[in-house]
Amino acid sequence: MTQKQVEKLLQEMSVEEKINQLVQLTGVFYKAGDVVLTGPELDLNPDKTVISTAGSVLGVYGAKELRRIQDEYMKKHPHHIPLLFMMDVIHGMKTIFPIPLAQASSFNPDLIKECAGIAAKEAAVSGIHVVFSPMADLVRDARWGRVMESFGEDPYLNGLLVGAEIAGYQGTDIAAPGNVCACVKHFAAYGAVEAGRDYDTVEICTPTLREFYLPTYEKGIQAGAGMVMTSFNTVNRIPASVNSWLLRNILRNEMGFKGVVISDYSAIGETVAHGYAQDEKDAAQKALEAGVDIDMMSPAYMNNLKALLEEDSISTALLDESVRRVLELKNQLGLFENPYKDGDETKEQQLLLCKHHREIARKAAVQSFVLLENDGILPLKAGKKIAFIGPYTNNKEILSSWAVTGNPEDVVTIKEASKELELFSEARYFSGSPVVDNSYNLEGFVGKAPKNIPEEEQAKMLEEAIEGAKWADVVIMPLGEHFLQSGEATSRVELTIPEIQMRLFRKICEVNPNIVILLFNGRPLDIRELKKSARAILEVWFPGTEGGHAICDVLSGKENPSGKLPMSFPYCVGQLPIYYNHYATGRPGEAGQRYHAGYMDAPASPLYPFGYGKSYTNFEITPISLNTSVMAADSKIYASVLVRNTGMKAGTEILQLYIQDVAASVVRPVKELKAIKRIELKPQQEKKIEFVIEKDMLKFLRQDGNWDAEPGKFRVWIGNCSDTENMATFILSK
């Protein structure tokens, strides 16, 4: 439709039709069979007019089902306006890729774009129009279970990957076949919830909000995201979903966002519980005034906008502003001409989980793995007797609690994949223990809670595992969190692997010292005990549908791991929040030094820092060479190093450029990532790598509210981890 036709439609719509375009309901109200419920069950009781004229539906998918719903709906709709179908496609639709935190470990925006492009194609043929992804929340506290959905603790890396993911989802035109509309979430600063408690208060000063948290969302807006979702938390003491300063001043006026704003699940109604809105009606008014266009699964809009309009508390113009944006999004997607867009049962059969998609999922998993420890035991040598011992040995539940459209049955487990390799022809397999012990309550989460294993059966599992370890030359232990222990509403105060698995680990250590850990988790964990005794630790996160193949590719040496941590691994939970780009304080220092910014009973540094990850080979990086040590205000500096692969295996290194403004009008982080480069080197091969340092990299949010650089001394590091000491200095002149 033309814009004029959209306007004409808008003018023809009744008040009820307009209001209900701003209502989003789950598929439950459309008699959908398989509905993914991602929030509390609410007794909304929408009347049938709301159901028959609501603007959008979440939580259902499948070409056939969505065509049925669309057909029934449009027949009844007075103006035959099509529904928008939205879904949490967080890291894949049917072909499930590694969790976003794992994908971030690849430090590879091109790969993330490729994965998102496949997810979009699979979602599109399944009838989906909008995906609730990327999650752009910066995270610093692993007690918050949703770190698994994020791209980690660094604003630069986050922004790079958010932009790449949106490009993958949307392509250059969301109406084009195989593209979907992306939704940047959760605006804003949801990752800063106090003490990692989900849905809790966010207390950060506005400069910190602007300097560390907002830039990633802005990268999403700049990448052209069609939708933004508000967050559950308050920002400066006002819930985000009713926060005009956040949604109008910043999102729309400063960032220039013109698309649709949707609330998070029931978030508008929850502003009453926050103690902000007097009641649901007040909440509805404040949310619409703030520019929230769609009320996801709360009764606020459906029950109150008409009365607000009739009493002139809101204007028709305000209502039309939101309805227009919803109609415009439907029009951009081409739904008025083709309400099914790409939904196609035949293509669904051909495309979902096809060979190529699995190959990319396998590649993404390999690149997401981070080798944390290795004394040379990996890659595995031929002819060794190998025992796999751990609850993830043959476990298909390695997708994640957000893989809500994925199917564990499609997963290739470690055991299944190993059967394809001669290396494991003698291997033996033992679960050794359940993932969590029977007392751990995982009820009520998206996904099936684990079934209890009787104590006597557990004892037998342990005994058999110990015998297996005695037999083996090398023990591979796939251990980790249960997939329902990370994701939404999974905040934890202890970051350890379930005790029942640690008991197994200790028993195996008693009989065999040659242990390799495969770590399955959605967040950084406290793995000090594993680090003490294991000869190798490979972080595999929740690796997705092709996890088993990818793990065997790395264990066998077919693939050389190259991943780097996108989030610091704490020494212990007491260190949280911990992140590399912190301020120096007046007393920086380390454990053992009195009067330093640290602890008496723990180091101040993490167990593994941001950007850390080993390889099966070694890379030597020469000292930095600068083409000049003085940067004129409008010039650049060229910083280069030579990188040499001094080992016997080809490998990929991820070079990281960090910068510190040594002294400025406000304190600056001890270092900030400003650029990355992935380089592949054959054994003994050497390459010169050059970074360009530009003035934009030196800018920060000054006290006057402007982003600018200040003359003075800067340090620059180039290395393969945030703790690199390969440093040079330069001056930015006036």
Ligand code: GLC
């Ligand atoms: C959930 C999540 C959000 C998700 C939405 C729809 O509560 O916070 O990330 O997209 O509801 O499922």
